[in-house]
Amino acid sequence: MAQKTALIVYAHQSVGAFNAAARDVAMQELAEQGYRVIVSDLYAMNFKASATQDDIIGDLKNPELFQYGDETMYAWMEGRLSDDIVAEQRKVEEAELIIFQFPLYWFSVPAIMKGWMDRVLTQGFAFSLQKMYNNGVFKEKKAMLSFTTGAVKTMFRPDGINGDINITLWPLQNGILHFCGFQVFAPQIFWCPAHSPAAARTAMLDGWRARLKGLLAEQPLTFAPCELFDLSFQGGFLMWPKVREEQVSQPFGLTTGHHLGKPLPPDNQTRAQPAGENSGKPDCRD
Known part of the structure:
Protein backbone atom coordinates (compact mmCIF):
# COMPACT_ATOMS: atom_id res chain seq x y z
CA MET A 1 0.00 0.00 0.00
CA GLU A 218 -14.83 12.31 11.29
CA GLN A 219 -17.65 13.31 8.97
CA PRO A 220 -16.82 16.36 6.83
CA LEU A 221 -18.89 19.52 7.09
CA THR A 222 -22.18 19.62 5.19
CA PHE A 223 -22.50 21.88 2.17
CA ALA A 224 -25.27 22.27 -0.38
CA PRO A 225 -24.42 19.99 -3.33
CA CYS A 226 -24.40 21.19 -6.93
CA GLU A 227 -27.43 19.05 -7.69
CA LEU A 228 -29.61 21.54 -5.83
CA PHE A 229 -28.85 24.25 -8.40
CA ASP A 230 -29.51 24.92 -12.06
CA LEU A 231 -25.90 24.99 -13.24
CA SER A 232 -26.46 27.02 -16.36
CA PHE A 233 -26.04 30.66 -17.27
CA GLN A 234 -29.65 30.66 -18.43
CA GLY A 235 -30.77 29.46 -15.02
CA GLY A 236 -28.41 31.83 -13.24
CA PHE A 237 -26.89 28.99 -11.14
CA LEU A 238 -29.91 29.42 -8.87
CA MET A 239 -31.48 26.87 -6.59
CA TRP A 240 -34.10 24.74 -8.32
CA PRO A 241 -37.65 25.94 -7.45
CA LYS A 242 -38.49 22.49 -6.08
CA VAL A 243 -35.62 22.73 -3.61
CA ARG A 244 -36.71 26.17 -2.41
CA GLU A 245 -40.23 24.83 -1.89
CA GLU A 246 -38.88 21.95 0.20
CA GLN A 247 -37.02 24.42 2.41
CA VAL A 248 -40.12 26.43 3.32
CA SER A 249 -41.03 24.09 6.17
CA GLN A 250 -37.49 23.94 7.57
CA PRO A 251 -36.72 25.98 10.71
CA PHE A 252 -33.24 26.98 9.52
CA GLY A 253 -31.61 27.98 6.27
CA LEU A 254 -29.84 25.29 4.28
CA THR A 255 -26.31 26.49 5.08
CA THR A 256 -24.59 29.55 6.50
CA GLY A 257 -24.43 30.97 2.99
CA HIS A 258 -27.75 29.64 1.67
CA HIS A 259 -29.83 30.92 4.57
CA LEU A 260 -32.86 31.79 2.37
CA GLY A 261 -33.83 34.53 4.80
CA LYS A 262 -34.13 32.04 7.67
CA PRO A 263 -32.06 31.69 10.84
CA LEU A 264 -28.61 30.29 10.17
CA PRO A 265 -28.22 26.57 10.86
CA PRO A 266 -26.41 26.26 14.22
CA ASP A 267 -22.65 25.66 13.90
CA ASN A 268 -22.90 24.87 10.19
CA GLN A 269 -19.23 25.77 9.70
CA THR A 270 -17.81 24.42 12.94
CA ARG A 271 -19.19 20.90 13.22
CA ALA A 272 -20.44 18.13 10.95
CA GLN A 273 -24.19 17.73 11.13
CA PRO A 274 -25.71 14.30 11.84
CA ALA A 275 -27.03 12.45 8.81
CA GLY A 276 -30.44 13.74 7.78
CA GLU A 277 -30.15 17.02 9.70
CA ASN A 278 -30.41 19.76 7.08
CA SER A 279 -28.28 17.55 4.85
CA GLY A 280 -29.33 19.38 1.72
CA LYS A 281 -29.51 16.24 -0.40
CA PRO A 282 -33.07 15.83 -1.66
CA ASP A 283 -33.56 14.50 -5.17
CA CYS A 284 -34.18 17.70 -7.09
CA ARG A 285 -34.05 16.28 -10.61
CA ASP A 286 -37.44 15.58 -12.17
Whole structure:
Protein backbone atom coordinates (compact mmCIF):
# COMPACT_ATOMS: atom_id res chain seq x y z
CA MET A 1 0.00 0.00 0.00
CA ALA A 2 1.36 3.41 -0.98
CA GLN A 3 2.27 5.72 1.86
CA LYS A 4 -0.28 8.45 2.56
CA THR A 5 0.82 12.08 2.28
CA ALA A 6 -0.28 15.08 4.34
CA LEU A 7 0.56 18.68 3.51
CA ILE A 8 0.65 21.39 6.16
CA VAL A 9 0.53 24.90 4.72
CA TYR A 10 1.95 26.97 7.56
CA ALA A 11 2.00 30.73 8.04
CA HIS A 12 3.64 32.25 11.10
CA GLN A 13 6.78 34.32 11.43
CA SER A 14 8.01 33.06 14.82
CA VAL A 15 9.55 29.68 15.63
CA GLY A 16 8.30 30.06 19.20
CA ALA A 17 4.67 30.69 18.29
CA PHE A 18 1.76 28.58 19.46
CA ASN A 19 1.03 27.98 15.78
CA ALA A 20 4.45 26.37 15.47
CA ALA A 21 3.61 24.08 18.38
CA ALA A 22 0.29 23.16 16.75
CA ARG A 23 2.12 22.45 13.48
CA ASP A 24 4.63 20.25 15.28
CA VAL A 25 1.87 18.27 17.01
CA ALA A 26 0.26 17.60 13.64
CA MET A 27 3.57 16.60 12.08
CA GLN A 28 4.36 14.18 14.90
CA GLU A 29 0.91 12.62 15.17
CA LEU A 30 0.41 12.18 11.43
CA ALA A 31 3.89 10.71 11.06
CA GLU A 32 3.04 8.19 13.79
CA GLN A 33 -0.03 7.26 11.74
CA GLY A 34 2.22 6.46 8.79
CA TYR A 35 1.87 9.68 6.83
CA ARG A 36 4.64 11.31 4.88
CA VAL A 37 4.26 14.88 6.12
CA ILE A 38 5.23 17.82 3.92
CA VAL A 39 5.33 21.34 5.34
CA SER A 40 5.18 24.50 3.26
CA ASP A 41 6.51 27.08 5.72
CA LEU A 42 5.48 30.14 3.76
CA TYR A 43 7.45 32.78 5.66
CA ALA A 44 10.59 30.63 5.73
CA MET A 45 10.16 30.05 1.99
CA ASN A 46 9.66 33.79 1.43
CA PHE A 47 6.66 32.74 -0.63
CA LYS A 48 5.47 35.50 -2.96
CA ALA A 49 1.97 36.59 -2.00
CA SER A 50 1.10 38.83 -4.94
CA ALA A 51 -0.46 37.33 -8.06
CA THR A 52 1.30 39.01 -11.00
CA GLN A 53 2.37 38.50 -14.59
CA ASP A 54 5.65 37.09 -13.24
CA ASP A 55 3.75 33.88 -12.43
CA ILE A 56 3.60 33.12 -16.15
CA ILE A 57 6.54 32.02 -18.27
CA GLY A 58 6.47 33.12 -21.90
CA ASP A 59 4.08 35.23 -23.90
CA LEU A 60 0.62 36.20 -22.73
CA LYS A 61 -2.45 35.17 -24.68
CA ASN A 62 -3.82 38.69 -24.41
CA PRO A 63 -1.01 41.17 -23.70
CA GLU A 64 -3.32 44.17 -24.18
CA LEU A 65 -5.53 43.21 -21.21
CA PHE A 66 -3.83 41.05 -18.59
CA GLN A 67 -6.36 38.78 -16.86
CA TYR A 68 -4.63 36.74 -14.20
CA GLY A 69 -7.16 33.90 -14.02
CA ASP A 70 -7.28 33.24 -17.74
CA GLU A 71 -3.54 33.60 -18.29
CA THR A 72 -2.60 31.26 -15.43
CA MET A 73 -5.13 28.71 -16.66
CA TYR A 74 -3.49 28.70 -20.09
CA ALA A 75 -0.05 28.63 -18.49
CA TRP A 76 -1.05 25.64 -16.36
CA MET A 77 -2.37 23.81 -19.41
CA GLU A 78 0.86 24.49 -21.31
CA GLY A 79 3.33 23.96 -18.44
CA ARG A 80 4.31 27.63 -18.25
CA LEU A 81 3.62 28.49 -14.60
CA SER A 82 6.47 29.76 -12.43
CA ASP A 83 8.54 27.16 -10.62
CA ASP A 84 7.30 28.08 -7.12
CA ILE A 85 3.67 27.58 -8.13
CA VAL A 86 4.43 24.27 -9.85
CA ALA A 87 6.26 23.02 -6.76
CA GLU A 88 3.27 23.76 -4.52
CA GLN A 89 0.82 22.25 -6.98
CA ARG A 90 2.83 19.03 -6.95
CA LYS A 91 2.51 18.92 -3.17
CA VAL A 92 -1.26 19.39 -3.43
CA GLU A 93 -1.48 16.59 -5.99
CA GLU A 94 0.41 14.22 -3.70
CA ALA A 95 -1.51 15.01 -0.53
CA GLU A 96 -4.61 13.17 0.65
CA LEU A 97 -4.96 15.64 3.55
CA ILE A 98 -4.11 19.35 3.68
CA ILE A 99 -4.05 21.33 6.93
CA PHE A 100 -3.82 25.12 6.85
CA GLN A 101 -2.17 26.30 10.09
CA PHE A 102 -2.26 30.05 10.76
CA PRO A 103 -3.25 32.90 13.08
CA LEU A 104 -6.55 34.56 12.19
CA TYR A 105 -5.76 37.98 10.67
CA TRP A 106 -8.62 40.41 10.11
CA PHE A 107 -11.19 37.58 10.11
CA SER A 108 -9.21 35.69 7.45
CA VAL A 109 -5.87 34.10 6.65
CA PRO A 110 -2.58 36.06 6.62
CA ALA A 111 -1.76 37.70 3.29
CA ILE A 112 1.03 35.24 2.55
CA MET A 113 -1.39 32.30 2.88
CA LYS A 114 -4.05 34.07 0.84
CA GLY A 115 -1.34 34.54 -1.78
CA TRP A 116 -0.67 30.80 -1.72
CA MET A 117 -4.37 30.19 -2.35
CA ASP A 118 -4.56 32.84 -5.08
CA ARG A 119 -1.49 31.59 -6.92
CA VAL A 120 -1.48 27.81 -6.35
CA LEU A 121 -5.19 27.06 -6.78
CA THR A 122 -5.27 28.13 -10.41
CA GLN A 123 -8.20 27.62 -12.72
CA GLY A 124 -7.91 24.29 -14.47
CA PHE A 125 -5.63 22.84 -11.81
CA ALA A 126 -8.02 23.37 -8.88
CA PHE A 127 -11.42 24.17 -10.37
CA SER A 128 -13.54 24.88 -13.41
CA LEU A 129 -17.22 25.61 -13.97
CA GLN A 130 -17.62 21.92 -14.75
CA LYS A 131 -15.59 20.79 -11.75
CA MET A 132 -16.49 22.70 -8.60
CA TYR A 133 -17.95 22.13 -5.14
CA ASN A 134 -18.94 18.48 -4.55
CA ASN A 135 -18.02 17.70 -8.16
CA GLY A 136 -14.71 19.48 -7.77
CA VAL A 137 -11.21 18.54 -8.83
CA PHE A 138 -10.14 17.61 -5.30
CA LYS A 139 -13.27 15.73 -4.21
CA GLU A 140 -11.15 12.74 -3.12
CA LYS A 141 -8.97 14.91 -0.88
CA LYS A 142 -9.59 16.27 2.61
CA ALA A 143 -8.68 19.69 3.97
CA MET A 144 -9.17 21.73 7.11
CA LEU A 145 -8.35 25.00 8.81
CA SER A 146 -6.41 25.02 12.07
CA PHE A 147 -5.93 28.47 13.51
CA THR A 148 -5.44 30.66 16.55
CA THR A 149 -7.46 33.71 17.48
CA GLY A 150 -6.59 36.82 19.43
CA ALA A 151 -10.19 36.94 20.64
CA VAL A 152 -11.81 34.86 23.33
CA LYS A 153 -14.49 32.41 22.19
CA THR A 154 -17.45 34.47 23.42
CA MET A 155 -16.45 37.36 21.13
CA PHE A 156 -17.25 35.14 18.14
CA ARG A 157 -20.68 34.02 19.29
CA PRO A 158 -23.80 35.20 17.43
CA ASP A 159 -24.35 37.62 20.31
CA GLY A 160 -20.64 38.48 20.66
CA ILE A 161 -19.06 41.67 19.43
CA ASN A 162 -17.27 39.97 16.48
CA GLY A 163 -20.36 38.09 15.34
CA ASP A 164 -20.89 34.43 14.50
CA ILE A 165 -17.65 32.53 13.75
CA ASN A 166 -19.65 30.44 11.26
CA ILE A 167 -20.09 33.51 9.05
CA THR A 168 -16.39 34.33 9.33
CA LEU A 169 -15.44 30.86 8.15
CA TRP A 170 -17.89 30.57 5.24
CA PRO A 171 -15.71 32.31 2.60
CA LEU A 172 -12.68 30.19 3.48
CA GLN A 173 -14.33 26.82 3.94
CA ASN A 174 -17.01 27.04 1.27
CA GLY A 175 -15.63 29.66 -1.10
CA ILE A 176 -12.11 28.23 -1.32
CA LEU A 177 -11.80 24.70 0.04
CA HIS A 178 -15.21 23.25 -0.82
CA PHE A 179 -15.28 25.19 -4.10
CA CYS A 180 -12.18 23.24 -5.15
CA GLY A 181 -13.92 20.01 -4.19
CA PHE A 182 -12.20 19.27 -0.88
CA GLN A 183 -14.04 17.35 1.79
CA VAL A 184 -13.72 19.91 4.58
CA PHE A 185 -13.24 18.80 8.17
CA ALA A 186 -14.54 21.05 10.93
CA PRO A 187 -11.91 23.64 11.88
CA GLN A 188 -9.54 23.30 14.79
CA ILE A 189 -9.85 26.59 16.63
CA PHE A 190 -7.40 27.56 19.36
CA TRP A 191 -9.12 30.35 21.21
CA CYS A 192 -6.83 33.14 22.41
CA PRO A 193 -3.72 31.08 23.31
CA ALA A 194 -1.55 34.20 23.64
CA HIS A 195 -3.59 35.30 26.67
CA SER A 196 -4.13 31.85 28.16
CA PRO A 197 -2.10 30.29 31.00
CA ALA A 198 0.48 27.63 30.17
CA ALA A 199 -1.75 24.82 31.42
CA ALA A 200 -4.54 25.92 29.10
CA ARG A 201 -2.18 26.06 26.11
CA THR A 202 -0.94 22.57 26.92
CA ALA A 203 -4.53 21.33 27.13
CA MET A 204 -5.26 22.86 23.72
CA LEU A 205 -2.35 20.98 22.15
CA ASP A 206 -3.32 17.76 23.89
CA GLY A 207 -6.84 18.13 22.51
CA TRP A 208 -5.45 18.69 19.01
CA ARG A 209 -3.28 15.60 19.31
CA ALA A 210 -6.25 13.52 20.46
CA ARG A 211 -8.41 14.81 17.63
CA LEU A 212 -5.76 13.99 15.03
CA LYS A 213 -5.77 10.36 16.16
CA GLY A 214 -9.36 9.99 14.96
CA LEU A 215 -9.49 12.74 12.36
CA LEU A 216 -10.09 10.57 9.31
CA ALA A 217 -13.08 8.92 10.99
CA GLU A 218 -14.83 12.31 11.29
CA GLN A 219 -17.65 13.31 8.97
CA PRO A 220 -16.82 16.36 6.83
CA LEU A 221 -18.89 19.52 7.09
CA THR A 222 -22.18 19.62 5.19
CA PHE A 223 -22.50 21.88 2.17
CA ALA A 224 -25.27 22.27 -0.38
CA PRO A 225 -24.42 19.99 -3.33
CA CYS A 226 -24.40 21.19 -6.93
CA GLU A 227 -27.43 19.05 -7.69
CA LEU A 228 -29.61 21.54 -5.83
CA PHE A 229 -28.85 24.25 -8.40
CA ASP A 230 -29.51 24.92 -12.06
CA LEU A 231 -25.90 24.99 -13.24
CA SER A 232 -26.46 27.02 -16.36
CA PHE A 233 -26.04 30.66 -17.27
CA GLN A 234 -29.65 30.66 -18.43
CA GLY A 235 -30.77 29.46 -15.02
CA GLY A 236 -28.41 31.83 -13.24
CA PHE A 237 -26.89 28.99 -11.14
CA LEU A 238 -29.91 29.42 -8.87
CA MET A 239 -31.48 26.87 -6.59
CA TRP A 240 -34.10 24.74 -8.32
CA PRO A 241 -37.65 25.94 -7.45
CA LYS A 242 -38.49 22.49 -6.08
CA VAL A 243 -35.62 22.73 -3.61
CA ARG A 244 -36.71 26.17 -2.41
CA GLU A 245 -40.23 24.83 -1.89
CA GLU A 246 -38.88 21.95 0.20
CA GLN A 247 -37.02 24.42 2.41
CA VAL A 248 -40.12 26.43 3.32
CA SER A 249 -41.03 24.09 6.17
CA GLN A 250 -37.49 23.94 7.57
CA PRO A 251 -36.72 25.98 10.71
CA PHE A 252 -33.24 26.98 9.52
CA GLY A 253 -31.61 27.98 6.27
CA LEU A 254 -29.84 25.29 4.28
CA THR A 255 -26.31 26.49 5.08
CA THR A 256 -24.59 29.55 6.50
CA GLY A 257 -24.43 30.97 2.99
CA HIS A 258 -27.75 29.64 1.67
CA HIS A 259 -29.83 30.92 4.57
CA LEU A 260 -32.86 31.79 2.37
CA GLY A 261 -33.83 34.53 4.80
CA LYS A 262 -34.13 32.04 7.67
CA PRO A 263 -32.06 31.69 10.84
CA LEU A 264 -28.61 30.29 10.17
CA PRO A 265 -28.22 26.57 10.86
CA PRO A 266 -26.41 26.26 14.22
CA ASP A 267 -22.65 25.66 13.90
CA ASN A 268 -22.90 24.87 10.19
CA GLN A 269 -19.23 25.77 9.70
CA THR A 270 -17.81 24.42 12.94
CA ARG A 271 -19.19 20.90 13.22
CA ALA A 272 -20.44 18.13 10.95
CA GLN A 273 -24.19 17.73 11.13
CA PRO A 274 -25.71 14.30 11.84
CA ALA A 275 -27.03 12.45 8.81
CA GLY A 276 -30.44 13.74 7.78
CA GLU A 277 -30.15 17.02 9.70
CA ASN A 278 -30.41 19.76 7.08
CA SER A 279 -28.28 17.55 4.85
CA GLY A 280 -29.33 19.38 1.72
CA LYS A 281 -29.51 16.24 -0.40
CA PRO A 282 -33.07 15.83 -1.66
CA ASP A 283 -33.56 14.50 -5.17
CA CYS A 284 -34.18 17.70 -7.09
CA ARG A 285 -34.05 16.28 -10.61
CA ASP A 286 -37.44 15.58 -12.17
